[in-house]
Amino acid sequence: MAPWKRELALPVTLVAIALGILISIAVQTQKNVSAAEKINAQRMTAAKSVLTNVQAQNDQLKKTNQQLTAQLEQARKQGRTDPAVLAELDRAGILDGTRKVEGPGVQIFIDDRKQDHKTVLPITPDNLLEIINTLRFAGAEAISVNQQRIVASTAIVYSGSSTILVNQVPITRVEGIPYEIDAIGNQDTLVDYFSNLEADALKKSGINVSIVRKTVQIPSFKGSRTFRLAKPEQND
Amino acid sequence: MSLLKERRVLIFGASILVGFLFIVLLRAHGTAGNTLQQEAALPSLIQTEQENQQLAADNDKLRQELAKYNEGANTSALALQQLQDSNMNAGLIPVAGPGIRITLNDAQKKGVSDDPQNYVIHEAYIRLLVNILWSGGAEAIAVNGQRIMGSTEIFCSGPYIQINGTRQVPPYIIEAIGDIHNLQSVLNFAYTWDQLGDFQSVYGITRKLEVVDHLHIPAGKPQKVQYAQPVKEGS
Numbered sequence: 001m002a003p004w005k006r007e008l009a010l011p012v013t014l015v016a017i018a019l020g021i022l023i024s025i026a027v028q029t030q031k032n033v034s035a036a037e038k039i040n041a042q043r044m045t046a047a048k049s050v051l052t053n054v055q056a057q058n059d060q061l062k063k064t065n066q067q068l069t070a071q072l073e074q075a076r077k078q079g080r081t082d083p084a085v086l087a088e089l090d091r092a093g094i095l096d097g098t099r100k101v102e103g104p105g106v107q108i109f110i111d112d113r114k115q116d117h118k119t120v121l122p123i124t125p126d127n128l129l130e131i132i133n134t135l136r137f138a139g140a141e142a143i144s145v146n147q148q149r150i151v152a153s154t155a156i157v158y159s160g161s162s163t164i165l166v167n168q169v170p171i172t173r174v175e176g177i178p179y180e181i182d183a184i185g186n187q188d189t190l191v192d193y194f195s196n197l198e199a200d201a202l203k204k205s206g207i208n209v210s211i212v213r214k215t216v217q218i219p220s221f222k223g224s225r226t227f228r229l230a231k232p233e234q235n236d
Numbered sequence: 237m238s239l240l241k242e243r244r245v246l247i248f249g250a251s252i253l254v255g256f257l258f259i260v261l262l263r264a265h266g267t268a269g270n271t272l273q274q275e276a277a278l279p280s281l282i283q284t285e286q287e288n289q290q291l292a293a294d295n296d297k298l299r300q301e302l303a304k305y306n307e308g309a310n311t312s313a314l315a316l317q318q319l320q321d322s323n324m325n326a327g328l329i330p331v332a333g334p335g336i337r338i339t340l341n342d343a344q345k346k347g348v349s350d351d352p353q354n355y356v357i358h359e360a361y362i363r364l365l366v367n368i369l370w371s372g373g374a375e376a377i378a379v380n381g382q383r384i385m386g387s388t389e390i391f392c393s394g395p396y397i398q399i400n401g402t403r404q405v406p407p408y409i410i411e412a413i414g415d416i417h418n419l420q421s422v423l424n425f426a427y428t429w430d431q432l433g434d435f436q437s438v439y440g441i442t443r444k445l446e447v448v449d450h451l452h453i454p455a456g457k458p459q460k461v462q463y464a465q466p467v468k469e470g471s
Contacts, residue, residue: 019253026260033260047281054284061291068298073468075302079311089315090466091458092322097386101464129367130360137389137398141464152327152386155371163279169290170283184464217467222294227324230331230375230413233452 065222069100094141097151097221101142105184105216106191109177111208120206123179125156125164131181131198132156138193140183142218146171147180149221167223182216327385330455331376333413334448336420338365340432341407341442354439357406359392364428365410366390372422374414376453380404383456400456407442416447 076086093099108131112123132150135143143150148166159165163172172178183190191211199209304314323329340362343355366377366384377384382399389398396403412419423429423445432443 019250022257023253026257030260047278051281051284054281054288058284058288058291061288061295064295065291065298068295068302070468072298072302072305075305076311076315079305079315081312081315085312085315085319089319089322091461092319092326092328094461094464094466095328095386095458096322096325098322098325100467102467103463103465105463125367126360126364129363133363133389133391136387137391139387139459141387141459141461150386151325152384152388153370153374155367157367157371167290169286170279172279172283174280186463218464220294222290224293224297225325225375227331227375229333229335229415230453231333232320232324233330233332 069220093220097142097149100217100220101184102217103141103184103215104187105140105142105182105214106187106194107212107214107216108179108181108183108194109208109210110179110181110202111177112205113178115206118206122162123164123207125158127202128156128164128166128179128181131194134193134197135181135183135185135190137197138183138185138189140185140190142184144182144218145179146173147219149219151221151223153225154221154223167221169223182218184216184218187213326458327376327383327456328458330453331413332450332452333375334416335374335411335413335451336416337446337448337451338410338412338423339407339442339444339446340410343440343442345440350439354435355441357408357441359390359397361428361432362397362408362410363390365423365426368422368426368428369410369412369414369419372414372419374412374419376414377410377412378453379410380408381454383454385456385459387459388456411448411451411453413451413453420445420447 076089090099094101110123112120114120128145132143132145145156145166148154148169148171150166154167156164156166159170163170165171191213194211199211202209301314301318305311320329324331340357342357346352346355362379366379369377379390379399382388382402382404385400388400391398393403396405397408398404429443432441435441436443
């Protein structure tokens, strides 16, 4: 065995101590990490089960909503209501957004997610208001943004710094294309106005935009409207 | 120079240790990345929860309506009441009540050096203010006597602003019925309102706010429905 050199004794001891400390830290970290992983996994399952519950509740509520609407329609028909009044009711329900409607129109997808090699300005409530305004200008009869029906009193505002509320409901999508805007009306006019007045500006901000002609279904408005202060007057 | 056998063993051992430490570090890093996925689940949870509340409220409304039919009330009268409610929501009935009146006007004298756009009222201001007033709980809004309905456009067409297909020129008068305190406070929190205040002091545009006890807001003309068909849930 080679003789130990005295001058090596100190550095070797120091290195040994350092290694020892590192090993013990590593072991400790490893323990913490496994604990953290376990906690994380538990949280994930908890969050997932809550989400599944809420989702199931959502499906149930939607089903109940459909059943109730159907029952109500039935009840109206069974009574001896004047058919002219029923027709009026249908029309008024389209205008005030309380009826789910279907018809020829357009489906617009807007993708403002970050992309490589490209800066993207995210969509703001102002952008959405402008798009809706243009669709109204094009004569749209019904509009929805991420399945929220747009009515006269729909406000589109930020909650915090990035969540957009429509009809007081957050419309953020975690997966898939962030915004889907559906509109019913004259397809040529809708495509023409949207492409010329909105699409170019959005594309310049780095946003991906697509519009297709499609027969779309637009859900009913489910928010609340109350008239506490505004009193009806005689039509003149 | 060749290393002695013992030293090689030492270096081998040290390398394994370093490798082990690396792995531990990488694993710790990996779990940190994992939490992102969990955070992404939260917004969709909140969103679905909010949507559920909205749906539950709507279901209650439908149940109440249905209960009236089941109690054997006069169906024709109920249908007429429903029609009245719908027309009220759609803005087809004139209304009166307390509220606020905002007056916006272009600057009378235009500066030479600045951008002339700063001296005029743009349609976007009106659109944004209307949106803010709705968010503050306004019950009915009209701009220059044009009722704001679901189909109403507020569109810039050069020298005038098109609202409900009519041409409007300044001054623009926005009238809103609602709780005057709520309406005033949402305005005070709004960027657009602030900005218009700045334009008033710098460029001389008009931004005036009045509280009115008794506003009259006219009915709108219903849009012609040609394309949309109601979806019958029953069939």
